[in-house]
Amino acid sequence: MSNPKYKWIGTRPDRPDGADKVTGRARFAADFNLAGQLIGKVLRSPHAHARIKSIDTSKALALPGVKAVVTAKDFPEQADLTVPAGEMQVNLRDVTRNIMAREKVLYEGHAVAAVAATTEAIAKQALSLIKVDYQILPHVIDVAEAMKPGAPVLHETLMTEGAKPPATKPSNIAKRIEFAKGDTKAGFAKAEVIIERSFTTQAVHQGYIEPHAALASASEDGQVQIWSTTQGHFQVRGFCARLLNMETSQIRVTPSEIGGGFGGKTVVYLEPLAVRLSQKSGKPVKMTMSREDVFRASGPAPGGNVHVKIGAMKDGRIVAGECTVEMQAGAFPGSPVGPACMCSFACYDIDNVFIVGFDVVSNRPKVAAYRAPGAPISSFAVESTIDMLCQQLNMDPIDLRLKNAATKGTKTAYGVTFGVIGMVETLQAAKDSPHYKTPVKPGFARGVAAGFWFNVGADSSAAAHVGEDGTVTVISGNPDIGGSRASLALMAAEELGIDYDKIRPVIADTASIGFNFVTGGSRVTFATGLAVVNSVRDLIRDLKSRAAKTWGVDPDGVIWENGMAKPAGSNVGTFEPLSIAQLAATAGKTGGPINGHAQLNVTGAGPGFGVHVCDLAVDADTGIVTIGRYTAAQDVGTAIHPSYVEGQLQGGAVQGIGWALNEEYIYNAQGRLANAGFLDYRIPVASDLPMIETVLVEVPNPTHPYGVRGVGEVPIIPPLATVGNAVARATGLRMLDLPLSPPKLSAALDAARPLMAAE
């Protein structure tokens, strides 16, 4: 499928980073090494909740080969100041406590000290020589438990923000938020059908294949270099500057190729520790997390409890919706409860909506962003309830959603009025898909659900440099987590009118390009794409002026067409068109190097909608779910590189299916994680799933020159309810709690069997 409007956009060339990745040449964070480097290791708390009475590092420091030890004392106290990190907000006072525990350890795996030594074995031995005197405190893992009066309180100063009436005592509820539209009381009074249920979802990890790793080198004059795996090297720089009290210009961060992030690499864990250890030892320090460390200490996505009430007329028109979301923040405030609330009903045009959210701390690792943070959790509850409505009214799930779909001009509960959106088109495309048109196979049942995500814009910088032979380097500053280099190069090729393979997109370090916000919020192809387009337009302006100079005409008399400078009309004169290569060859005579650049704060991100369809079978004896067919339809704006857009839809769907079926954090009675590894934390394996079919619905975003919308996050939202709805239709049993793991589903089926037989 190529886009008839364009030459390059909509084509599927190989990605610029592809050859290096398939041959193993690509360098991920743990592949970076420096001469004389030390190995850094972190000592982690074995307790879920404890006061640190003292830490004695003297024996570790005395061990031959140990060059430095750090604890919280080595990091300055931070102000109570909230700054953005990816799509989440973080408080610097909390971040410094998360990277290194201060007064208390708040979860098993919480860092309490770090060492740097000449070998890994010595570093490990040194950890065993550090004596931490803990006073163990009662812990709380579950959100509902953490909200109860009398629950162990994590932070003695935490008063619920936004509480009604205002909080007078510290608790684990960090915040209460509310969104309202219309009058739900009146809405429910009018409703002919009301359905109300409570749902729970579990914490899930982003499951990136590459564990966190960082290499830092501090020199005597105060300069610091960092190589790490991150979704935002500018954020690594910013965090390190704050947490270590340094100037940003002293820190240069180079991102490695990234082995997955999904939002989880928008925060820092190891980098500040590696820098401090390097400063103290005078040597480069390399740190790598094990998979266990990743599970115990890096941010998962939260679990949540969601209560939903929906009122509708008998014709399927929804007239009122209420939703309460209680969300895990982990050890420090700041769950994505805001977006969870905002996204809950955003797919629909409902007159009366009321949403309340609670941000709740408990003794778990601090949550981090994960594709569409928060949205899958509230969406699971709302989309399951809507499915129950469809069953009760005996309506087709797509038809009922079409009846209520948000369109241009729909005002959301969080205040925004939608511009051009593609919810209706996406529902229609799902309905017209080969999958939906095929009858369900015997033994299988079909589920449908929808999802919404805002997508974001924010700060981006880009530059385009012409080499002496006329080929072009496009420079940006966002780590490529989903094929963005290919998309940026395609847009540059389209704009410039030269071939894709004459453009080399690169990702520059923090000292070599202007600021870029993280790779997150599905923003890179949209916002950094716009910066690239603008930098290329700046470059074209320069190229035209060089042609004008060559011809001795006014720059306005030159146009750029198909990669050539041409006279704008016969009145300008007759000149042979000048190619970019010709202009590059004579650049020395026309003003020197030819470059373009752009920087901007991008607004107008186009929201995205997805509709998923799943056919599955449930083995009634074992509770095992087999997915037979799965289709993801999504409004993708314009698919710049359709293969990588499809890849986003497929990857998001797979992660959402894992969330629905098997993924969960299992804690033991001591508050320790029992499944900190990929064996017992079950993400789907390739053989678990059929090929995920995709339907790309192109409703261009009018605020972007090529109509780009973010596509990376929407696809993780619908699968939870899509799978749950199919299971409900396969078994006659509405499962309210994820995951739908075989033991759980089997027990529920066994419990329901006598009841169903009696009916």
Add this chain to the structure above:
Amino acid sequence: MTDIQFKVAKTVREAASLMAAAKGKGRILAGGTDLLVQMKAGMVTPGTIIDVKKIAEMVSITETKGSYRIGAATPAAVIGEHKKLRKAWPGVVEAINLIGSTQVQGRASAGGNLCNASPAADSVPALVAAGAIVTIQGAKTRRQVPVEKFNSGPGKTTLKAGEIVVSLTLPARPKTSGDAYLRLIPRTEMDIAVVGVGVSLTMKGDTCVSARVGLGAVAPTVLLVEAAAKALTGSKLDAKALDAAANACSAACRPIDDKRGTIRYRTKIAGVLLRRATAIAADRAKGISRPAHSQQGH
């Protein structure tokens, strides 16, 4: 840091004497798919590693009068490619071929699976059902023991100091026999059995004349469930016999409640898989080729 010695044995006797010389700090290296993982995790720190893959007797399959001798270190992939063995013991071969993934199959062995002594080891219930005999070499003597008597607990074998496993022998059996292995895992591969059931049957017409049942992951060691076998033997594999056999399997379970499954679930699944594995084994005994549709046989 202590040094690790690496030795390559050329004969079974040499391997056994190297084991004896290592004084309890020796470890046999077959495919290494357990050993290396455990060493990396710091769970074991051998003094001497003794590679047995250069010993012909330990990496080959031979047939004598319908009885098969499988070298303990023979890679699973080699076993899977052995046509005659696959035909004679489809259940044993499918169990061995369920271990890990294609990559793991290239290395993993049945001997390693047995000696690692996990109660959830996939090949063992099928070997128990098959009535496999383990041949053991000590510094001086050889001995043989039925496979169900080999392990004594999670991670524990009955091997004495200096002993190694040489091979596994599957007895000859009548043509009208069949076997099957099913396991339950929450996903389709790269997982550990929540329950595993091996069934081996000999039929005479519609009547089951002899049966053996091996049950894994529900007790400290893989169990030979004689009560289940008894329920099947002499029956036409009718509903009553299957119920009794399934109940016997459930009753034999002494599982733990853990992150992989509840006691209730494991107990129930033991019965479910018994029924399904029996049906497949019976079909195979009657010459109806039945590939299991999925690992749970559904």
